[in-house]
Amino acid sequence: MKTKLILLGTCLAMTVGCLAQKAEGGISAQMLSDIEKSYAGGAQSKALFNAIASNSIDDLAKNFANQGEVNTYFSHETKAQSIHDQKSSGRCWMFSGLNVLRSDFALRTDSLSVEFSHDYLFFYDQLEKANLMLQGVIDCADKPIDDIRVQFFFKSPINDGGTFCGVADLAEKYGLVPMGVQPETYSANNTSRMARLVGSKLREFGLELRKMVADKKKPAAVKARKTEMLGTIYRMLCITLGEPVKQFTYAFKDKNGKAIGEPKTYTPKEFYELTVGHNLNGSFIMVMNDPRRPYYKTYEVEYDRHTYDGHNWKYINLPMDDIEQMAIAAIKDGHKLYTSYDVGKQFDRKRGYLDTENYDYGSLFGTTFPMNKAERIMTFDSGSTHAMTLSAVDLDADGKPVKWKVENSWGPASGQKGCLIMTDRWMREYMFRLVVDKKYVPANILEMEKQKPVMVMPEDPLFQEDF
Numbered sequence: 328m329k330t331k332l333i334l335l336g337t338c339l340a341m342t343v344g345c346l347a348q349k350a351e352g353g354i355s356a357q358m359l360s361d362i363e364k365s366y367a368g369g370a371q372s373k374a375l376f377n378a379i380a381s382n383s384i385d386d387l388a389k390n391f392a393n394q395g396e397v398n399t400y401f402s403h404e405t406k407a408q409s410i411h412d413q414k415s416s417g418r419c420w421m422f423s424g425l426n427v428l429r430s431d432f433a434l435r436t437d438s439l440s441v442e443f444s445h446d447y448l449f450f451y452d453q454l455e456k457a458n459l460m461l462q463g464v465i466d467c468a469d470k471p472i473d474d475i476r477v478q479f480f481f482k483s484p485i486n487d488g489g490t491f492c493g494v495a496d497l498a499e500k501y502g503l504v505p506m507g508v509q510p511e512t513y514s515a516n517n518t519s520r521m522a523r524l525v526g527s528k529l530r531e532f533g534l535e536l537r538k539m540v541a542d543k544k545k546p547a548a549v550k551a552r553k554t555e556m557l558g559t560i561y562r563m564l565c566i567t568l569g570e571p572v573k574q575f576t577y578a579f580k581d582k583n584g585k586a587i588g589e590p591k592t593y594t595p596k597e598f599y600e601l602t603v604g605h606n607l608n609g610s611f612i613m614v615m616n617d618p619r620r621p622y623y624k625t626y627e628v629e630y631d632r633h634t635y636d637g638h639n640w641k642y643i644n645l646p647m648d649d650i651e652q653m654a655i656a657a658i659k660d661g662h663k664l665y666t667s668y669d670v671g672k673q674f675d676r677k678r679g680y681l682d683t684e685n686y687d688y689g690s691l692f693g694t695t696f697p698m699n700k701a702e703r704i705m706t707f708d709s710g711s712t713h714a715m716t717l718s719a720v721d722l723d724a725d726g727k728p729v730k731w732k733v734e735n736s737w738g739p740a741s742g743q744k745g746c747l748i749m750t751d752r753w754m755r756e757y758m759f760r761l762v763v764d765k766k767y768v769p770a771n772i773l774e775m776e777k778q779k780p781v782m783v784m785p786e787d788p789l790f791q792e793d794f
Contacts, residue, residue, distance in 0.1 A: 375691070388686040389675075397680050397748055401732055403655070404719035405430065405663050409442065410745030412738035414516035417487030417794035421445055421452070422736035423665050423714040424494030427762075428503075430663045430716075432602045439579045439587065441602055442506040446515045447595070450568045451501045452493060453485060455636045457529055457560045460484040461553050462635050464533040468540035479630065479785060484529035487518050488792030490714070491665040491762040495607035496637025501571070502595025503602060508575045514567035521567045525560060532556040571595075612776055613642040613762050614653070617789055618701040620644050623772075627780035628790045640790075643775050647755045651728055655720055656767040663716050665762035666733065667793045670713040670747075672757050679742025681749035683756060700756055707788045711759040714793035715747065728754070759789065 354362070366372070378387055408430055413422050425443045433440050463480045470477050514521040536556075539549050577598070578590040593601070620626070622644050631640040657664055673685045689695045703709035719732035728751045732743075739745040765773060783790060 379691075384688070384691070385686060388688045388691045390684050390687045393682060393684045397678050397743070398721075398730070399743060399748065401719040401721045401730075403658050403722065404732070405658060405661055406433065407718075408433065408440070408734070410734060410739040411442075411445075411736050413445075413736040414511075416516060416518040418445060418449060418489075418518075419714040419736050420489040420491065420665075420667075420793040421448060421494060423667075423716045423734075423793075424491045425503075426716040426734055426736075427491075427663050427665050428494075428498070428603055433582070434661050435604075438581050440582050440584075441579065443602075444504045444506045444509040444572075446511050446568055447504045447509040447571055448494070448497050448501070449515060450564055450571050451497050452489065453525070453564055453568070454557070454561060455497070456485045457525065458553075458557060459630070459635055460529050461532060461536060461556060463630065464536050465540060465549060465553065468537045472537075475786070476630075481530055481533060484526045484533070485522055486792070487522065488794045490631075490640055490667070490760070490793055491611075491613065492631065492638060492640045494665075495611075498599055498603065499607055500636065502597070502599040504572050504575060504595050504598060505577050508577065509569060509572045512568055521563075525563055528559065528563070532559075608638065611762050611764050612768055612773070613640070613760060614645045614650050614772075615642045615760055615789075616647050616650055616700075616758065617644050617704065618699075619705055619789075622646050623775055625775055625778040625780045626783050628785055628787075629782050630785050641780055642760070643772060645772070647758070649769075649772065650758075650761050651751075651754075653763045653767050653769075653772075654717060654761060655722070655728065657763055658717070658720050660767070662764065662767075663718050663734070665714060665760075666717045666758060667711040667714040667760040668749075669709045669711065669757040669759070670715070672709065673753060676742070679747045681747060681753045681757070683750070683753050704789050709757065710788045710791060711793055712791075714760075717761070718746070727751075760793075 408426070411422055411426075413419055422445060425445065425448070429441050429443060460480050464477070467474065467477050467480070472478075472481075532553075536549060536553065539552060572595065574592060574594050575598075576590045576592050578586040578588060580586050615626070625641065625643050627642075628640040631638070654664055654666075668681075670681070672681075673683050674681050675685045698706070698708060700709070715733035715735050717731060718734050721729045721731070723729050730751060731749050731754055733747050733749070735742060735745055735747050737745070742748075
């Protein structure tokens with residue numbers, strides 16, 4: 328009994344100590360009373376609660392004055408192409424990148440069309456990300472397990488996200504194949520379970536590699552073991568995504584879907600050369616609108632997902648005026664562009680319409696939401712979440728953009744026949760990245776690419792990959 332009382336006393340003392348320790352920053356009885364007084368209650372608040380308790384916040388916050396018919400006219404529009412569906416996967420960056428490549432092929436050949444396999448390229452994307460994780464663990468093995476860089480690899484050993492830089496690196500290295508040659512599998516369309524299992528295996532392997540380095544194993548032995556580990560990952564990917572095609576027979580089709588000529592045999596690299604026809608790397612620049620950082624500077628993201636097998640992600644930070652002018656020049660010339668956005672903000676999904684005035688959350692909650700773009704980024708309130716293919720712009724009489732259109736990857740039944748329309752004011756607030764061919768880039772901006780880049784960390788809120 329005495330022992331129990333001593334233990335009880337000890338627990339009470341610890342509890343009181345903890346409470347005393349946090350009392351200064353906690354919610355006291357007086358503070359709670361003051362907080363409760365700030366809520367006036369009454370009939371109006373009760374009516375709001377009753378409405379919100381039974382309805383979607385977005386339905387109630389809809390700005391009725393902005394609910395008119397969406398204007399679908401565009402003064403400059405690229406040729407339409409079939410809309411794809413990434414389904415329950417985070418491969419928007421790959422869908423958008425391949426949209427650009429197949430559009431350029433159709434524009435160049437005038438009469439031919441092609442659809443590239445996402446499954447094929449995704450296989451190698453996942454394999455390279457697995458290698459990045461394992462090699463990163465080896466390179467950081469002298470750091471403690473709770474080091475921020477070590478945690479970067481173990482926290483997210485593999486994922487679906489990426490940018491156009493990954494499309495360029497992967498396509499150049501492994502080639503491309505038609506969609507019908509290596510179609511989507513269930514795990515390609517629904518990646519979560521595959522990613523969880525592969526990620527678990529990579530974490531296990533990572534711990535083993537750290538131990539090998541700690542035990543002073545020779546680098547050659549560590550490398551050999553890493554290769555064996557990647558063999559296991561390769562097998563898991565083959566079982567879920569299918570073994571990558573090495574050779575195939577294919578006949579091109581015209582824009583009406585009719586086969587042209589006899590089928591021919593290709594390797595993925597030969598098919599890349601035929602359909603893309605040049606090195607992607609070196610042909611484009613990526614630009615970013617990040618108002619937190621100085622404009623007209625070049626930045627590079629350390630440990631981008633293809634660091635060891637390709638290139639870090641590099642970009643030039645520019646004001647929106649410069650970004651829009653390059654986009655307009657490319658669209659006028661018939662070219663679609665890879666772009667990324669914070670697509671969830673002020674998004675009327677039913678109408679496929681993005682505008683800063685779609686929803687009035689402030690009036691509904693009796694407050695304001697005044698943060699600007701830079702403040703939203705630095706507080707993780709906003710960032711690039713989704714890549715889409717910029718396909719059209721509507722210019723006013725003075726040549727200023729009024730609205731834009733993107734091809735999305737949520738299937739042809741979503742939005743405006745698979746596309747989304749955004750006002751220019753929304754574009755300026757929630758657009759972040761653009762990839763543009765160098766021929767549409769002014770000479771002074773091309774010169775900026777030669778700068779020694781400022782290195783930035785992958786944990787930054789704006790450098791999460793597009794999903």
